[in-house]
Amino acid sequence: MKARLLLEDGTLFTGKSFGAEGDMTGEVVFNTGITGYQEVLSDPSYCGQIVTMTYPLIGNYGIARDDFESIAPSIHGFVVRRYEPTPSNWRAQYNLGDLLKEYNIPGIHDIDTRMLTRIIRQHGTMKGIITTSSKSDQELKGMMAATSIEELRNQVAQTSTKHIYTSPGAKERIVLVDFGAKSGILRELNKRDCDVIVVPHDTTAEEIRRLQPDGIQLSNGPGDPKDVPYAVKMVSELLGEYPIFGICLGHQLFALACGADTQKLKFGHRGGNHPVKELQSGRCYITSQNHGYAVTDSSIAGTKLEVTHINNNDKTIEGLKHTxxxxxxxxxxxEAAPGPYDNNYLFDRFLEMIQEHKRLNPQRSRQAELMAAAKGEL
Structure with a gap:
């Protein structure tokens, strides 16, 4: 079946369909990963986006449910050069096309993804629409225009959990604020036997205090951090009371809560091969990334933030700490592993920070233990 991808600048790509039929609008972005397409599809941070894979062969190892980063994909479309419908992998349970059909996600292949990527790099991300219908280009442009920016920016509420749930452990109690969290974050905390309480994106500071955490984990998530001002308020109110570790969107919210600013990148960082330098050690880490916004360099001055990591490609800020x-x-x-597991040390650093905070605040730790014992939790 024929499929088309129309960009808002009028560029039209015609290829073949390998997912669901119909029309879907989203923000067109690209990912530079060679593998990991299943993790990309199931990453909630891609909510509202049409993802282009720059690596030409996609689908060759199929789909394995154990590798999902969320319950269901949130992306709005998938674009590849060559789709392989017959996977060669003993773990594969079905093929990529079947996954897209199951979740009503359109896919298009057999187009020039190099040309598409160059357009995005030159002009920046833009809206687009994938269709398998016979609608005219003019009708498709009208559908894109009718899709408001607000519809494409309300992603945190769409991807966050609606209810509090727990993943019990015997050690530190961590409140994981879910802005669209990948399962890998919870897995890393579980590996360290943390007692994790996952809460919705709009949980207030007072509600978190009632849970008596030892530390707070701010998750990744989709979209612009300025679209969730209530989360910035929550972080600012808890700053200093509990150790805090932010990832991706959580990093941006932490920066905003400390008085820094964020900006939209021209085409973002998406892929499993981004080099990041840790300033203290001088070591370069190869990292997995997925974001369209970054903390503004000039906004750090005058805050109590220190830059700890930078991106070796464009020198944008990749890490911060409070002084x-x-x-x-x-x-x-x-939490992602695009090959090595080198970056897992940050979770250990977070737990060490919690232990140091307890040592310096023994009264607070003792109060938390007494309250937990009174509730029958110890």
Whole structure:
């Protein structure tokens, strides 16, 4: 079946369909990963986006449910050069096309993805529409125009959990604020036997205090951090009370809560091969990233933030720490493993920070233990 991808600048790509039929509008972005298309599809941070894979062969190892980063994909479309419908992998349960059909996601292949990527790099991300229908280009342009920016920016509420749930452990109690969290964050905390309480994106500071956490994890998530001002308020109110570790969107929210600013990148960072330098050690890490916004360099001056990591490609800020309070963040995904597991140390650093905070605040730790015992939790 024929499929088309129309960009808002009028550029039209005609190829073949390999997903669901119909029309879908979204923000067209590209991902530079060679593998990991299943993790990309299931990453909630891609909510509202049409993802182009720059690596030409996609689908060759199929789909394995164990590798999902969320319950269901949130992307609005998938664009590849060559789609392989017959996977060669003993773990594969079905093919990529079947996954897209199951979740009503359109896919298009057999187009020039190099040309598409060059357009996005030159002009920046833009709206687009994938269709398998016979609608005219003019009708498709009208459908794109009718899709408001607000519809494409309300993603945090769409991807966050609606209810509090727990993943019990015997050690530190961590409140994980879910702005569209990848499962990998919860897995890393579980590996360390943390007692994790996952809360919705709009949970207030007072509600978090009632849970008596030892530390607070701010998750990744889709969209512009300025679209969730209530989360910035929550972080600013808890800053200094509890150790805080922010990832991706959580990093940006942490920066805003400390008085810094954020900006939209021209085409974002998306892929499993982004080099990041840790300033203290001088070491370069290869990281997994997925974001369209970054903390503005010039806004750090006058705050109590210190830059800890930078992107080796464009020198944007990749890590921050507070100079007075136990709080830090990174723009990339330390829970992801695009090959090595080198970035897992950040979760250990977070737990060490919690232990140090307890040592310096023994009264607070003892009060938390007594309250938990009174509730029958110890």
């Amino acid at each position: 007075e309070y136990p709080a830090f963040s990174v723009q990339y995904h330390p």
